[in-house]
Amino acid sequence: MHANRHPSYAALQWEQSLTRRQLLGRSATGLGVMALGSLLGSKSADASAQPGWGKAKRVIYLVQAGAPSQMDLFDYKPALRQQSGMELPKSVRMGQRLTSMTADQEKKPLTPSHFKFAQHGNSGRWVSELLPHTANVVDELCFVYSLHTHAINHDPGITFLQTGNEKPGHPSLGAWLSYGLGSENQQLPAYATFISGGKPGDQPLFDRLWGAGFLPTQHQGVRFRRGCEPILYLNNPSGIGRDTRRIMLDLSSELHRFQDESFADPEISARVSQFELAYQMQMAAPELTDLSDEPGHVLRQYGPHVDQPGTYAYNCLMARRLAERGVRFVQLFHRGWDHHTDLPTRIAENCEQTDQPSAALVRDLRQRGLLEDTLVVWAGEFGRTSYCQGKLTANNYGRDHHPRCFTIWMAGGGIRRGIGYGATDDWSYNISRDPVHVHDLNATILHALGINHTQLTYRYQGRDHRLTDVHGEVVQPLFA
Numbered sequence: 328m329h330a331n332r333h334p335s336y337a338a339l340q341w342e343q344s345l346t347r348r349q350l351l352g353r354s355a356t357g358l359g360v361m362a363l364g365s366l367l368g369s370k371s372a373d374a375s376a377q378p379g380w381g382k383a384k385r386v387i388y389l390v391q392a393g394a395p396s397q398m399d400l401f402d403y404k405p406a407l408r409q410q411s412g413m414e415l416p417k418s419v420r421m422g423q424r425l426t427s428m429t430a431d432q433e434k435k436p437l438t439p440s441h442f443k444f445a446q447h448g449n450s451g452r453w454v455s456e457l458l459p460h461t462a463n464v465v466d467e468l469c470f471v472y473s474l475h476t477h478a479i480n481h482d483p484g485i486t487f488l489q490t491g492n493e494k495p496g497h498p499s500l501g502a503w504l505s506y507g508l509g510s511e512n513q514q515l516p517a518y519a520t521f522i523s524g525g526k527p528g529d530q531p532l533f534d535r536l537w538g539a540g541f542l543p544t545q546h547q548g549v550r551f552r553r554g555c556e557p558i559l560y561l562n563n564p565s566g567i568g569r570d571t572r573r574i575m576l577d578l579s580s581e582l583h584r585f586q587d588e589s590f591a592d593p594e595i596s597a598r599v600s601q602f603e604l605a606y607q608m609q610m611a612a613p614e615l616t617d618l619s620d621e622p623g624h625v626l627r628q629y630g631p632h633v634d635q636p637g638t639y640a641y642n643c644l645m646a647r648r649l650a651e652r653g654v655r656f657v658q659l660f661h662r663g664w665d666h667h668t669d670l671p672t673r674i675a676e677n678c679e680q681t682d683q684p685s686a687a688l689v690r691d692l693r694q695r696g697l698l699e700d701t702l703v704v705w706a707g708e709f710g711r712t713s714y715c716q717g718k719l720t721a722n723n724y725g726r727d728h729h730p731r732c733f734t735i736w737m738a739g740g741g742i743r744r745g746i747g748y749g750a751t752d753d754w755s756y757n758i759s760r761d762p763v764h765v766h767d768l769n770a771t772i773l774h775a776l777g778i779n780h781t782q783l784t785y786r787y788q789g790r791d792h793r794l795t796d797v798h799g800e801v802v803q804p805l806f807a
Contacts, residue, residue, distance in 0.1 A: 381777025383702040383740030384511070386504065387646045387657045389685060391677075392485060393530050393664030396711035396726050397734040398755040399440045399674055402472055403453035406753040407439035407713060415714050419756050426479055428667065428716060429727045435714040437754065438724045441671045450745030457678040460686035466745040467689050467698070468736045469805055473749025473758045476709050476730045476765045481530045481665065484708035484730070489536045491769055491794045498540035498785075500769060501656035503794045505546040506539075507783045508776065511653030514611035518656045519649055520548040521642040524680060525662030532660055541787040544594060548658065551645065553637025557616055615648055628691065630683040643684035647691050650701050664707055667716050668725040689738050702740025702775050706768075709733055713754045732758050735768070740775045743807045763802055770799035775806075 398404050415435055429435060443456045448466040461468075478484035483493035490497040498506070501518035510517035520537040537548030551557045567575075618626070618634065621644070632638040639661050646657040661681055666673050685705060692698040710733025711726035732751045738744075749761040770780040773794065780799055784791040 381741075381775075382700060383775040383777075384700040385650050385653075385655050385657070386501075386702045386704065386740070386772065386776070387650060387688065388500070388659070389643075389681075389688075389703065389705045390485070390488070390658060390660045391664050391681070391705065391707040392525075392532060392660050392662045393481070393666075394484070394707040394709050394711060394728060394733070395664045395677070396440075396666060396670065396674060397472075397732070398711070398713060399442060399670070400455045400458060400678075401453070401470060401734040401736070402732075402751060402755045403444040403455075404439070404713070404753060404755050405444075407437055410437045411439050412436045412719060415754060415756065419752065419754055421757075423731065424479060426728050429712070429714075432716070435712075436719045437713055438715040438719055438726070441722070441724070448745060450747075452745070452747060457675060458682045460683040464686045464689050464738075467693065468738050469742045469744065470734060470736045470747045471749055471763055471768075471802075471805070472732070472734050472747060472751055473761050474706070474733050474735055474763050474765065474768060475758060476733075478709065479728050479730050481708060481728075482533075484728075485530075485532075485536060488706065488708045488765055490540065491766060491796055495533075495535050496540055497792070498542045498546070498794070499535075499537050499548065500772065500794060501537060501548050501658055502539040502542050502546040503773075503783060504656045504776065504778075506542050506785065507778055508655055510655055512611075515615070515649065515652055515654050516549040517654065518546065518548040518658075519654055520550050520658045520660070521645065522550070522660045522662065523637060523639040523642050524677065529662050530665050532662065536660070537658060541792070542785055548656075551642075557636070558612055611652075615652065616645070618644070625691065628687040630687070632680075633684070639681050640684040640687075643688045644691075647688055647695075647697070650692070651695065651697055666711070666725055667727065669723060670725050671723060692739060698739035700740065702742065702772065703738040704735065704772065705737070706735035707733065710755070713756055729756070731756060737805070741806055742775065743805060746805075748802070748805060761804075764798070766795045766799035767802055770795050771802045771805060774801040 398407070413436065415437055440455065444453050445456070445462070446452065447454050447462040450466050452462075452465040452468070452470060454462040454465060476484060476487060478487050478493050486495060487493045489499045491500075501520070505517035508517075518537065522532060534550070537550065539545075539547035549558060616636075626633050626644075629640045629644050631640075633640040633644055635641055639659065642659045646659060649657045661677070663673070663677050689698065689703060692701050692703070709728055709730040712729045714726075716725040716727045732755060749763055750759045751757065752759045773780040773783065780793065780795045780801070784793045786792075
């Protein structure tokens, strides 16, 4: 009798308790499956017609949080030396908006870089003396000098870089890739994230930057931390063994499945999948973080801080180890690039922390044959002004936020080697050739992974959303 009553009782409970949000969520799950099939079909259909389509299997994204100064690192502007201390011409600024930090500043003196530049590699790329290790791998890199964005302040700027929207609540790039492509390793997350650098007072980073937004929560990034417990809540409680945990998970999954049948909430299945992933990671995580199998010459390549968890060098090595284990998207955030004052000192510190590990990561991936199908991206949320914020002195200056143009680099994953794309004017203030919007960058990253950015969608609140919103064009000349 109970067996006959149960289906109608569950249906009644489902009918009475199903909310609009749950209904849309359940519908979106089905749409997601159809969208994935469409994506895979598009990849197959377009592979021969679009060179570079789908060569990458994974991404390592090196986010330099705080906005590095492009004309102190990569965008060489010798003309600024002849105009040092002069006002930026009004014909250059063209009435563009400024932040509140310099809008009322009476004088905005043009400020050349304090650092020397030289050309490097067969490609002849100009690189600052601050980045000698990056200079040695320029022939592996593709520089984009003409990136631009909307936001002029940090939080909306880095949110836009990560999610394609200035407002919180949208999925991050890594979450979109987890949703669209899944993971190649069932014992590790599809999306891993790390944080390094920064000092008290530097711009904070929020969990939503690697969050899933309105996608199912199993697609959010798993944050690795320094210390004896790199992933929170992974270890068993005291007195609980692995066999006991397995029994608990099985029983919990059974209860959750019953609830899922009754209430149709996609977050229930997401919770079950996260519990299972945590159980699998109990075996995989210790092996991942054990560096005893790394040869000494590889460790030395990443620099003296590689054995210190929480440093950028350690995180770069971890990114390579995750990539070779099939993790789809690894993101490293390095704080401390917000240099409104004392730029020469602080930018040198940041470069000392990041230059050698970044170059080592590219070189290490190449040596292991992983760079061909791993896309590496180095980028901040916007650029810096060519004029000084505050008073310009002989040995000190700062720069304000500048969304009009900034420089990033990419490597691997089908991207052309040793090239520069786009250009800025003599003041690194406006783009003079081949502009690339952040939406274009995200479309290009998805393209490298075999995804048509217009087809990777998720229905939420009555409309189909995507990473690039209704914008974005793939930058085809970047592909080999």
